[in-house]
Amino acid sequence: MESRLVLFSGKDIExxxxxxxxxxxxxxxxxxxxxxxxxxSGFGEKFFQKNQQPAIHFVSKRNHWWQVEELMDAxxxxxPRTSRYKNVCSYGSSMGGYGALLCSGVLGVNTVIAGSPQFxxxxxxxxxxxxxxxxxxxxxxxxxxxDYCSKDAKLICVYDPFEELDRLHVRELSKHRMxxxxxxxxxxxxxxxxxxRLGLLNRLVTKAFTNKLELTTLAQEIKGLRRNNLLFLQRxxxxxxxxxxxxxxxxxxxxxxxxxxxxxxYSHNEPVNHIELFPFMKAYSKKQILLGxxxxxxxxxxxxxxxxxDIVWSxxxxxxxxxxxxxxxxxxxxxxxxxxxxxxxxxxxxMVARLYLINGNLDEADYHFSNSLKxxxxxxxxxxxxxxxxxxxxxxxxxxxxxxxxKIVEIDPDWNA
Numbered sequence: 001m002e003s004r005l006v007l008f009s010g011k012d013i014e015x016x017x018x019x020x021x022x023x024x025x026x027x028x029x030x031x032x033x034x035x036x037x038x039x040x041s042g043f044g045e046k047f048f049q050k051n052q053q054p055a056i057h058f059v060s061k062r063n064h065w066w067q068v069e070e071l072m073d074a075x076x077x078x079x080p081r082t083s084r085y086k087n088v089c090s091y092g093s094s095m096g097g098y099g100a101l102l103c104s105g106v107l108g109v110n111t112v113i114a115g116s117p118q119f120x121x122x123x124x125x126x127x128x129x130x131x132x133x134x135x136x137x138x139x140x141x142x143x144x145x146x147d148y149c150s151k152d153a154k155l156i157c158v159y160d161p162f163e164e165l166d167r168l169h170v171r172e173l174s175k176h177r178m179x180x181x182x183x184x185x186x187x188x189x190x191x192x193x194x195x196x197r198l199g200l201l202n203r204l205v206t207k208a209f210t211n212k213l214e215l216t217t218l219a220q221e222i223k224g225l226r227r228n229n230l231l232f233l234q235r236x237x238x239x240x241x242x243x244x245x246x247x248x249x250x251x252x253x254x255x256x257x258x259x260x261x262x263x264x265x266y267s268h269n270e271p272v273n274h275i276e277l278f279p280f281m282k283a284y285s286k287k288q289i290l291l292g293x294x295x296x297x298x299x300x301x302x303x304x305x306x307x308x309x310d311i312v313w314s315x316x317x318x319x320x321x322x323x324x325x326x327x328x329x330x331x332x333x334x335x336x337x338x339x340x341x342x343x344x345x346x347x348x349x350x351m352v353a354r355l356y357l358i359n360g361n362l363d364e365a366d367y368h369f370s371n372s373l374k375x376x377x378x379x380x381x382x383x384x385x386x387x388x389x390x391x392x393x394x395x396x397x398x399x400x401x402x403x404x405x406x407k408i409v410e411i412d413p414d415w416n417a
Contacts, residue, residue, distance in 0.1 A: 003049075007081075008074040012061050015074045017081065018045065019054040026209040027085040029078065029107060031058045031066070031092035031099030034135065036378065043096050044205075051206070056081065058099060063135035065121050066099040067142050075106050082108060089113065089209050093192040097157075101173070102143055104150035111208050112150070115158045115192035119145050119172040126172045129165055134413055146176045155179040156208060156215070158191045162239060166191075182215055184222060186235035194232075197273055198225045230276045233257040234283070258284065265304050278313035282320060289324045297321050305334070312341040316348065319355075328358050346375040347382040354389050362396070369400045373407070380411045 008015040019027070030043040042057025049055075056078055060066070082088045089111040090100035097117030104112045121136050122128050128136070149155070157173065159166045161183050173179060182204075187194035195201040200221060207213035226232040233253045240250035261280050264272045281304060288297040301321040305314040319334035332355040339348045353368035369386070377383070387404045390397045408415050 007056070007077050008070075010068075010070040010074065012064055012068040013066075013070055013074050014059045014061065015056065015078060016042070016059070017056045018042075018049060019056070019081070021052040021054050023052070023054060024084045024086065026053070026087040026089065027082055028053060028055045028205075028209060029058070029082075029088065029090045029100075029103075029109065030055060031090070031096035031103070032060050033093050034063045034095040034132065035060075037376065043092055047202075047205075051202075053206075053209070054085070058103075060095070060099075063095065063132070064139055065095055065118070065136060066102055067121065067136075067139050069142065071103070071143070072106070075103060079107065087111065087209055091205065092117075094118070094189065098145075101149050101155065102145055103148065104153050104155070105148050109150060109153050111154045111156065113156050113158065113205065113208055116160070116163070116166050116189050117157060117169060117173070119169040126168045127165055130414075145173065149173070149177055151177065154208075156182060156213075158182045158184060158195065158204070160184050160187045160189070160191055160194075162186060163189055180215055182219060185226075186232050186239065188235060194229075195222075197231065197276060198222060198229060200225070227256060228260050230257055230260055230273075230280045233260065234280055262300070265300065265307060268307075272308070274308070274311055274313045278317060281317050285317065285321050286324065289321070294325050298325065310341070312338045312345070312348075315341065316351070319351065323355070328355060331355055332359060344375055346372040346377040347379040349375070350382050350386045354386060357389055357393060357397075366396065369397065373400070373403050377407070378411055380408060380415075383408045383411070 003018055003020040005017045006014065007017055028048060032039050032043050038061070039059050042055065042059055045055065045057055058074065088107065088109045090104050090107060090109045091113045092098070092100040093115035094117070097114035100112050101114050101117055119126055121139065121141055124141060155177055157170050157179050159170050161167050162185060166189060170179070170181070184191040184194050192201065195204060200218060204213065204218060233256055237250045237253035237257065240246035240253065257280055261277060261284070264270050264277055281300065285297040285301055288294070298321055301318045305318045308314040315334045315338035319331045319338060322328070322331035322334060332352065335348065335352045335355055339345070339352055342348060349368045349372035353365045353372060356365040356368060369390070372386070383404055387401065387408065390400050390404065
């Protein structure tokens with residue numbers, strides 16, 4: 001990134017400044033989230049650069065939840081730089097939201113925006129997600145939230161009240177501090193991303209920096225926009241399906257999601273977020289095929305592909321549908337087209353490898369299995385399916401068995417073959 005000035009570089013944390021903008025109105029101090037891969041940028045760095053917003057970024061070099069001794073050394077170098085600004089805001093999501101709250105007191109910020117934050121780690125006072133236990137094993141809680149979180153700043157917590165662990169952590173924080181709630185129902189643990197996809201994140205962040213944010217108004221806008229958000233509709237549908245008394249709401253959510261999806265596929269004026277659209281289209285196609293409506297699934301997937309020929313997900317979806325209806329030749333053709341659009345995607349390489357295996361081309365299957373192992377992917381289901389195929393085929397392909405198992409265990413240490 002341009003105009004970075006490294007303020008601190010330690011074993012566990014790096015801090016850099018991007019303040020080359022002619023304003024002393026506001027400063028944002030960000031904290032990175034948990035990640036399986038090394039961070040290449042600060043949280044929201046591109047956004048703040050684009051909007052010429054002065055920012056200081058705390059970047060974690062591992063998933064330590066900011067419980068490292070050098071944290072205070074880094075903060076000591078940052079604090080003098082905050083005095084020229086009228087408003088200082090700390091900002092982050094999940095582990096970053098925890099950091100934004102935890103450091104708010106010593107940083108002396110006016111406002112905190114914490115997306116899906118935690119209150120404490122390793123089951124102190126509130127449950128700790130099992131998926132993070134490996135990250136925090138051996139981590140000592142050097143700084144506790146009740147001691148370090150600001151008592152004077154405006155604390156804004158953006159979270160999904162139906163995400164049980166997030167709700168419990170925010171509730172615990174509210175026992176110790178006055179907080180302002182911005183609920184994002186059915187966003188899951190991705191509340192900040194959810195606001196971004198609704199087109200409201202920019203306003204939340206910029207208004208909060210200038211103390212002009214009306215949370216009540218923003219909450220009403222979220223309610224108005226979410227009926228056209230596929231992520232919200234799918235999660236609402238799955239939630240209601242678990243509650244037999246709310247089956248009618250689930251049916252409405254599914255019907256509304258299909259209307260939204262079709263509008264995005266067929267309307268050339270509709271903005272399309274394919275990361276949201278693809279999972280719904282895949283789930284819809286799977287259901288239609290199970291119900292015997294193969295033609296409906298093929299029609300929508302084919303139209304999606306025709307209208308978005310340069311989008312990798314459209315070809316991946318059509319390949320998936322062809323595969324499910326056992327048209328393996330066309331499934332392979334579309335999978336190869338998807339792979340040409342994203343050659344570093346191991347899930348697509350596994351898809352191509354498995355289809356070559358089905359079509360009896362062992363050499364090509366061998367080549368693509370081998371190449372898929374060179375890349376990192378969190379898609380556990382793709383690796384598990386590939387492992388099943390390798391074991392079923394046996395022979396020369398068994399040489400990939402151990403490496404695929406390693407990939408699965410990287411994602412889920414508790415996985416048992």
